Amino acid sequence: xxxxxxxxxxxxxxxxxxxxxxxxxxxxxxxxxxxxxxxxxxxxxxxxxxxxxxxxxxxxxxxxxxxxxxxxxxxxxxxxxxxxxxxxxxxxxxxxxxxxxxxxxxxxxxxxxxxxxxxxxxxxxxxxxxxxxxxxxxxxxxxxxxxxxxxxxxxxxxxxxxxxxxxxxxxxxxxxxxxxxxxxxxxxxxxxxxx
Ligand SMILES: Nc1nc2c(ncn2[C@@H]2O[C@H](COP(=O)(O)OP(=O)(O)O)[C@@H](O)[C@H]2O)c(=O)[nH]1
Ligand SMILES: [Mg+2]
Numbered sequence: 001x002x003x004x005x006x007x008x009x010x011x012x013x014x015x016x017x018x019x020x021x022x023x024x025x026x027x028x029x030x031x032x033x034x035x036x037x038x039x040x041x042x043x044x045x046x047x048x049x050x051x052x053x054x055x056x057x058x059x060x061x062x063x064x065x066x067x068x069x070x071x072x073x074x075x076x077x078x079x080x081x082x083x084x085x086x087x088x089x090x091x092x093x094x095x096x097x098x099x100x101x102x103x104x105x106x107x108x109x110x111x112x113x114x115x116x117x118x119x120x121x122x123x124x125x126x127x128x129x130x131x132x133x134x135x136x137x138x139x140x141x142x143x144x145x146x147x148x149x150x151x152x153x154x155x156x157x158x159x160x161x162x163x164x165x166x167x168x169x170x171x172x173x174x175x176x177x178x179x180x181x182x183x184x185x186x187x188x189x190x191x192x193x194x195x
Contacts, residue, residue, distance in 0.1 A: 001186040005068050006044040011061040015098050019064050024193050025072040025105050029126055030112030032078030035142040038176035039112055040065065040073055043185060050075055060091065062099060071193050074099075074106075080122040100133050108136040108192035110185075115141035115155050115173065119162045127163045137169045138188050145175040 009019050030036045037050035063075040109130050113119055130137045141159055160171055170188045174181035
């Protein structure tokens, strides 16, 4: 996929602000700091359109990106950051529910997981949460460049097993550093978008 055009549409704090254009969407979920923004930047070949930050738990907005005027990437706020107040946590939950339960043009999700570790309890909860909305989930096992070649197979198998991934869902080994997995990620996304 050649990306000729990509831009941020809006950082939305509530439903009222979601883009109205009825174009299909792919949402990206994952733990804070797991590499969501880096994934977007790598996929669209832009160094810093999606902001990568060292301050986890900061963004409490849904960031909508338009790609080639064809579809949206939606960067959903990360989870699992310890230093978040109860109030903020509740607000995050409401944002998730508001988006995932009602967004009609949402076609699939990408759940970004750190390939170096066993999925966390929060990762498992998020996978099941997305499945409960009937969504296809692409599991992106990122930071693969940080694994030794000999560890890759075992780690990928662990991810698949711990999440109890369903047949329809694709596990995609990925690295935002090297670009490994980019083609499979595009192929899978475009099929979910019917493109
Ligand atoms: N080595 C390596 N580092 C990565 C990769 N993806 C993300 N990072 C780093 O992980 C940190 C968090 O990335 P970011 O995209 O901001 O995570 P987000 O909070 O999920 O959006 C940054 O320092 C990135 O440079 C990857 O595939 N390989
Ligand atoms: Mg980010």
